[in-house]
Amino acid sequence: MTQDYGADQIQVLEGLEHVRKRPGMYIGSTGTRGLHHLVYEVIDNSVDEALAGYCKNINVSINADGSVSVGDDGRGIPTDVHSKTGKSALETVMTVLGAGGKFGGDSGYKVSGGLHGVGVSVVNALSAWVDVTVWREGKVHKQRYEQGKPQGKLQVEKIKEKQTGTTVTFYPDIEIFSTGIEFDYAVLAGRFRELAFLNGGVRINFTDLREAAQDAEGNPLTNSYYYEGGIREYVVYMNREKDPIHPEIIYLNGERKGVQVEVAFQWCIDAYSDNILGFANNIRTVDGGTHLEGLKAVLTRTLNSFARKRNKIKEGQSNLAGENIREGLTAVISVKVPEPEFEGQTKTKLGNTEVRGIVDSMIGEVLMEYLEFHPNVGEAILEKAIQAFNAAEAARRARELVRRKSVLESSTLPGKLADCASRDPSESEIYIVEGDSAGGSAKQGRDRRFQAILPLRGKILNIEKTDDSKIYKNTEIQALITALGMGIRGEDFDEANLRYHRIIIMTDADVDGAHIRTLLLTFFYRYQREMVDQGYVYIACPPLYKLERGRQHQYCYSDRELQQKIAEFPANANYNIQRFKGLGEMMPQQLWDTTMNPETRTLKKVEIEDAVEADRVFTVLMGDRVAPRREFIETYGPKLIMSDLDI
Template sequence: MSTDPQQPSSSPDLPTYRLERAEGEVGYSAKDLEHLSDLQHVRERPSMYIADTTLRGLHHLVYEVVDNSIDEAMAGYASEISVVINNDGSVVVEDNGRGIPVENHPDLGFSTLQGVMTVLKFGGKFKKGAYQTSGGLHGVGVTVVNFLSEWCEVEVRREGYVFQQEYERGVPVAEVRRIGRSDRVGTKTTFKPDPLIFPNTNFQYSILHRRLQELAFLNQGVKIAFRDERSDEGEVFHYERGILEFVDFLNRASEPAHPDIIHITGDFEGVGLDVAIQYSGEFTENVHSYVNNICTTEGGTHISGFRAALTRTINAYGKKSGIYKDLVPGGDDCREGLTAVISLRVPEPQFEGQTKTKLGNGEVEGIVNSAVGDFLAKYLEENPKTARVIVQKGLLAAEARESARKARQLVRERKSALGGGGLPGKLRDCTSREVDLCELYLVEGDSAGGSAEGGRIRQYQAILPLRGKIINAYKARDDKVLANEEVRSMISAIGAGI
């Protein structure tokens, strides 16, 4: 057998393969690999750092700068934040926090301020001490804002002086310089989004108004002033009762089922919990959840824990008090008409997805479940009047759900419209059975039905007169909707079931 390494042995079971480069194929070497700086990478791939380059991503720039100011407030160092949209389309965000340090950083060899503005993953959010909890884009927020701006200017008031540095498309124009004295402290960031990155750089007042008000609700006592110089609009948000006022705001168009708002707050195993609960006469669930001020629209483990505790505690009280007997409400029943704000402070949150809309920390579910369950059980025992309102509301929802189920079953058991024998009496049916070509016209009253009858194409067009204004299906429970004769006529005429 040959031992020549250039002639590998072969066997009937192990065929020998030889790779040959196709004619004209380009080689792959170190020259084909390119290294991008932080600035280049952010500008070429902005969607990796913000949601996108549409209006959503544009407004995210403001959120990132404001998040830094909110982090100062959460740490107890800031109480006022100002946001202004200038006439030229630039935005100013200012706070009265400690101010970004300006001295040279030992690891960088230049100003810490310049490092914060130009170096990714450089800041006080990666180690314990500066911030216990924080929002923003994993500590890269303000750097990304600078990189995606046509120009940016930062002023820092600190240690009796005012320091300033300017940037053009992320590149410092000059060194950090001292430009004056000040007896105040804080950071002022002014930036103008780059039209080379964002097709539309026109900030929307309503979008920023909604988010800034939300942040003021979530950060009790922090004053946020917002002004749009373009339209001379503005408002100051300041809520001393925090999320309790948030619930009042959410229920402003509804009638509360009980006057008091249930408030659960405290630190549980290192997780800060702030929950406000109130039921209203509505039939829908209205729950807003946040982790470190980030809106978790997709929920997560904190919502799972909250829902489990709510259902378990309400049902336990209902059974103990004798209100629940044969029929026990499910989770959806217990949450009918519920308005709640759930705000958590988690030291090391794990969000699923880059957009941070779902919390993934497994330990948080148990913490929230235990804390909410313990508090709510005690509250219901100590407030029997409110407890009875909540428990009976859940029972009523369960009874309505059961009635709706029976009504659906009754409708399904009827013969379909195409099977004959199940058509409403007032239906002027069409003769065709080709579903894609047929049309059903709903008209108000018999007189309108007669007029439509004379002008229709009998082969394809059917007419169904309805008696007056039908029930509002959006505001009524399913059982009431399905019991309505006009609704049943429509279901029967369409023949699709429910």
């Protein structure tokens, strides 16, 4: 039977209906990341006012009812009638995709982060309701929207105060967001802190008015972010748990051909990897772009040139590699581009080819001058780079051994890997488990078609404080690298070489299991961070208890869940509780039913919401310095224990 396909089958979605139909196209997802992206879209408009020089204060609050308000003291969204739409400019901005003042030419902004004119209109479309208040030209203008549609005309009143600005309050639509509409204060605070660093002199006040966030005296949770030093203070903040080679931050702020470039960097002694953050028009470019390419290229060229001038590299010797020079580097680069070319609405990569040359030439001039005036700093940086180079040379044979033993090129499987039948990485997954006991249960319980098992012996090497020469000599690390197809540290991540697209850490629910999980997360984050950024790493959630009553049984994944299930039993009921101390205690069928069956299991995807905080936590927990680790454990230890027990 053929189905008719004619003009009547062509859907025409008017207004913002297609945003509600396909929200992922505009905010990335309908999960927690997309939910928080709504706030970012609104505050980006206020920050753009700051970039234009009209805003100094931004106030954000999570309100008692769960809505969010973002207000600024900028010029206020225009409210006069728009010539093309016949509606107020405010209503046009709120309800029409592609309407905004950020498209260049005779617009209200020289540079901005909100470039596509879809930000606030998308927030409007995906919210149950939005209230907008504009103070402008001695008047206050108000309008309410529900699911993107205006509820009545723009209300206007005269006021005596000379006030300007805009406040947008919105309540996300529960019909849109699959994981709920509960905002995470810490996630939002990380982004606001980042924006304050990137826009020195702008104050962002953030308050949580929800009852759960209040202290014992009923005061709301409040933070204020203000950094006069801008990204220089950002680098200091990122390195506060590290030992810098040079106390002074190397800094540049200038403009060339309409492109503003600001960069700050510092090398640290006690770090074996780099930490470089790139921003374009205040948007974090997690996938890089031409500004980061320019920065890396000029650092490599300039320091090699300085090394030859200081006779640190002899004639005939090869140059230091970029990864050697960047070892221990913390850097922030922020560019402001009038006509940026981003990849997609989520703006994760900058594509303007001219930016690379501008960044290269501007930083090259400043860096060489700095090194010539501070030769001791330059030589200290080179000494660390040369040590990194020597360590890499010492590890070269081990690296080649890793390549030769690659399971992609040899029939010999590394370690005790039990591979799956599928050779399609997109449908294959690997469980990394601790010990042969857990490995035996997992191997027997798995689905051999697409699930591989790699048991590890004991605790793997902590690579936070280890150089490459030791990493490649470690048997368990070699097994991980070859089994997963991870390639060599420092090389660009190539998804095509990855043998499994779900890498699942499955450890026991005890202290040793948590330690092994942390060591593995440290390894993935420091060795090949792109694997984490691109969502390939997961954590399995095995049950803690088996609760039996009569012939029926159920599994509980936390102490709270166990107590809730027991409370449902009649008084004086007989039941039995089995506490799983390790995965090896579980029968293969139990492990499959609870932890490995895609139909019933729970997996936690490892995501990085705050790159700076993630870097700091790995440094504190896994680095050499004891005092910061003790302080961290004393401060957060009880909270983490309560969270793990779900009490």
